Each structure stands twice: as structure tokens, then as C-alpha cells.
Amino acid sequence: MTQSEGLHTLGRWTADRALATPDRVAVDDRGVVLTYRQLDDRATALAEAFLAGGYGVGDRIATITGNSSDHVVVFFACAKAGLVLVPLSWRLSPREIAQQLEQADPALLLVEDEFSTLGTLATDRLVAPIARGILGTHGIERDIVAPLRSEATTPVHRPVRDEDALLIIFTSGTLDQAKGAILSHANCFWTNLSLSRTAEITSADTVLAVMPQYHVGGWNIQPLLAWWMGATVVLERTFDPARVLQLIADRRITTMMGVPANYLILSQHPRFASSDLSSLAHAIVGGAPMPEPLLRVWHSRGVALTQGYGLTEAAPNVLCLPDEEARTRIGSAGKPYPHVDVDIADPVTGERIEGAGQGELLVKGPGVFSGYFRAPEATALALRNGWLATGDLVSRDSEGYYRVLDRLKDIFITGGESVAPAEIEGVLFGHPAIADVAVVGVPDEKWGEVAVAWVVVRSGASTDETDVLNFASASLAKYKVPRRVIFTEHIPRSSSDKVRRRVLLGQWTEESAQAGRISS
Known part of the structure; x- marks a missing residue:
């Protein structure tokens, strides 16, 4: 039986609502509805199945799925059982998802059918295997997949506390790679x-x-x-x-x-x-x-x-x-x-x-x-x-x-998505014809900002904009791929070899005033 000793744990919310307004619709998922009683019943049953199936407090459950009622059930099941939901972006490339799986080290990966190929391409890149299942009443809610853990590792079973982690959300930060921000039950309670x-x-x-x-x-x-x-x-x-x-x-x-x-x-x-x-x-x-x-x-x-x-x-x-x-x-x-x-x-x-x-x-x-x-x-x-x-x-x-x-940091936001220029640069540096590269987020009327790459071609090599963009598309989510590639003789850098992005942005602003905006 799931238990909570924290006053601010979110697993309580569906239980409270199932008592107060059991027949009110909680979720309308493309016409398929869940009442609060149904949502709480499914979340409670899944939480208990997780605990009985070898999962314990602090175990991470990663997901690759679109918005769905099945995902909402998993969220509240995690909240009730003391597990941590790690929702991964289906917009990412297999390489990017594999990196985040390596960082999060989840006990289980749940993949929606629509993204099965993406999940397979990502997990094929992992060194260690990972338990995998599918969401919903015909998947994890019917048959629990046991975690692939050492027999010497005993899952922790105890009441859920306010300070327990509830979500790990990956976000671009000051470093090149995305990092998983840990949000507790208390964090989510107070922000709501x-x-x-x-x-x-x-x-x-x-x-x-x-x-x-x-x-x-x-x-x-x-x-x-x-x-x-x-x-x-x-x-x-x-x-x-x-x-x-x-x-x-x-x-x-x-x-x-x-x-x-x-x-x-x-x-x-x-x-x-x-x-x-x-x-x-x-x-x-x-x-x-x-x-x-x-x-x-x-x-x-x-x-x-x-x-x-x-x-x-x-x-x-x-x-x-x-x-x-x-x-x-x-x-x-x-x-x-x-x-x-x-x-x-x-x-x-x-x-x-x-x-x-x-x-x-x-x-x-x-x-x-x-x-x-x-x-x-x-x-x-x-x-x-x-x-x-x-x-x-x-x-x-x-x-x-x-x-x-x-x-102050170099992150820019395109259509609500945070993007780290260094990540894009890291991918483009792998192109055999590129000697140097810098990426800057430039203003865009539709998306707020989009990526533009300045590229220095290696001596004796050749490439063009289409080739560079195709190369980037093979390893990056679509929204991270530069909208333009500008070929230049050199990248402006400081004495400490840092890219002077403001100089490039100034060049773009001046040139775009004459040539017009990026075509969206």
C-alpha cells in the first residue's frame, strides 16, 4: 500500500479529488476521458504494482511520450510510490536521448508506441541495458517490467516525504550538455x-x-x-x-x-x-x-x-x-x-x-x-x-x-525551447570540412530566436550550406538545427579564446536590416 508522511506530497491530490469530486472529468485526452476516481484508481494500482515489482523510493522512471492520459497516470503513480519521473523529449535525436538516459540512469524506460523506433535507436547506444516497457492499460499497467538491478540492491520502501524528488527535467545550462534539474514534491507544491x-x-x-x-x-x-x-x-x-x-x-x-x-x-x-x-x-x-x-x-x-x-x-x-x-x-x-x-x-x-x-x-x-x-x-x-x-x-x-x-549565459530560446550554442558547435565541429564554428541565437519574428552558424571551412576542403545543415540534422533535434549558415574567414574571439557572440550578433543585425529576416 502506498503511504505518505509529507503534507505536501502530490500523490494526495488525486486521492483527495477522488473523494470530493469522483465523477468530474480530470483528463480529456482527444475525447478519451478519465474521471478523478478513474485517475486515482489507475495511479494507485500502478504505484502498488511498481512497489511490488521491485521498484523503490528514488528509482527513476524515464518516459518518451507525447501528452497523454497514460502519462498522467504514470506521473501520479510515481508521486504515490516515491518514484521519480524523468520525461524525455521526443524531439531529440537518438544520440541526445541516449546521453540523457546515461545521466539519469533510470530503472525503467517507458516508451509510447509512436516513438518505439526512437526509443530503440537511443537504447542501442547505451553501454548497459535498461528495462523497457510501454505506457497504458495494455502495457505497464497490465504487466510490470522488473528493473535490471543487481540482486544485492534492495529497493527502499517507506512513506513518501515532501523533500523526495518527484521530477527530473532536463534543461540546457551553462555547460555544453543538458542537465537534469531535480524538483521535489515540495518544490511542485509551492510553485503551484x-x-x-x-x-x-x-x-x-x-x-x-x-x-x-x-x-x-x-x-x-x-x-x-x-x-x-x-x-x-x-x-x-x-x-x-x-x-x-x-x-x-x-x-x-x-x-x-x-x-x-x-x-x-x-x-x-x-x-x-x-x-x-x-x-x-x-x-x-x-x-x-x-x-x-x-x-x-x-x-x-x-x-x-x-x-x-x-x-x-x-x-x-x-x-x-x-x-x-x-x-x-x-x-x-x-x-x-x-x-x-x-x-x-x-x-x-x-x-x-x-x-x-x-x-x-x-x-x-x-x-x-x-x-x-x-x-x-x-x-x-x-x-x-x-x-x-x-x-x-x-x-x-x-x-x-x-x-x-x-x-548572461549564451543560451537562447526558440519557440519556448532552450538551446545551448556550444552543443550545436560541438556537433558541427565533427564535420570534416569545418575548421571553426560559432553559433548565435538571432531574433526571429515567429520563434523569438533561431540559431545561425558562422563556419570557417578547412583549407583545401569544400562544403555548402545544405551539406552543413544535413550534417547537423543527423544529430540534433529540428529546433536546434541552424536556420542559416554563414561562411566566413575567421570567428571573432577574445584573448581567452571565447567566441565574441555579440560581435556576430551585431553583424547579423546589420546585415539582416538590409537583406530581410530569415524565412520562417
């Missing part, structure tokens, strides 16, 4: 409590969830809060603008979350003006500030937009700009959520800056993660004296409002 104070959800709401469940936002920006409050979550596997507009009308969606690119694509759809958005009272925007013209388009349709800033390591909610303030504070990221402390520090000296000023954003609070999985050096860089150093340059005005100016 914070969200509830500014973007209220009640049992009467119907939430559209299009953010992929390998993202922290796929859980902690609306869906988990909705299940805590007893609302209905309509799951979508991909962002299709025509279908989203139809769902808003047909399912009477009351709230949703997306990045600016989502809202731009929706607003540009031929059916946007005629679509029935009367039920959509509120929406959340993350990933980047909402451009003023786009903000006005959605306001003209009667939709209130709450904007914000967050990062995976903060689970993710940090700053919030409610709709009534967003109308007059264009470009602002707002003020801290409840239960979140923020400050700014000089990026060079680390000294705190009082009052209005500009510096690196620091975050502290019960939602902040405990560190990266098995990465103590990266954790030490991120957590300093109890504060999470975000690597983001912000300004703070005299009224305490924050504005995100730039990233």
Missing part, C-alpha cells in the same frame, strides 16, 4: 500554490494543455494546479492552430498557457477572427515578453493575458505580470510570485544591488530546486549562498518591477 494566488483556477475551469510534458511547464504551469483544484484538463499532443481554435470553441476552454509564438501563430490563422473565443477568459504567456501589437490583438478578443518569467530550476514560476498591469507595462516581467524571493547582484563582483538597478537575477524560495542530478559542479555554479543564480541580466525599477534584458 504561488501560481494559484495570481492565476486562479477553480473546479469550474477547463484548461487546454498544449505544452509538452517533457517541459516543466507541461506540469507546473496549469495542469497540476488544475488537478489539485478539481478542474478538467484537455490534453493536446501537438500545437496545431486550427485544432486549438476549434478546441477552444468546442470544449469551452476557459484558460490555457503558451509562448508568444503560439499566440502569434493563432492570431495569424485565417479562422482566428471568426473563431468563438468567448469562453477563453484568461491565458498565460511564458518564455518571452508579449509584443505590444500581439497583446492588443488578444485583448481585442476579450482574453486577459498574464505574463511571467521562470526557469526550470525554480519549478518554474518566478516573476508575474497580471493582465491589468501588462496593459501599461509593456515588456515588463512583473514582480515575484508569492512565496518567491528575488534580488539582483553585480554580475562581476556578486555584490547585491539595492533599490533600482541592473544586475543578475537571483531567486530563493521553497520552489527552487535542490540541484542537478549527479552534477555537483554544475549545482555549485547555480546555487550560491542559498540563492539560485539565473544567469539572466535584469533591471529593477523603483516600484519593484523587473524587466529581463539579456542572458
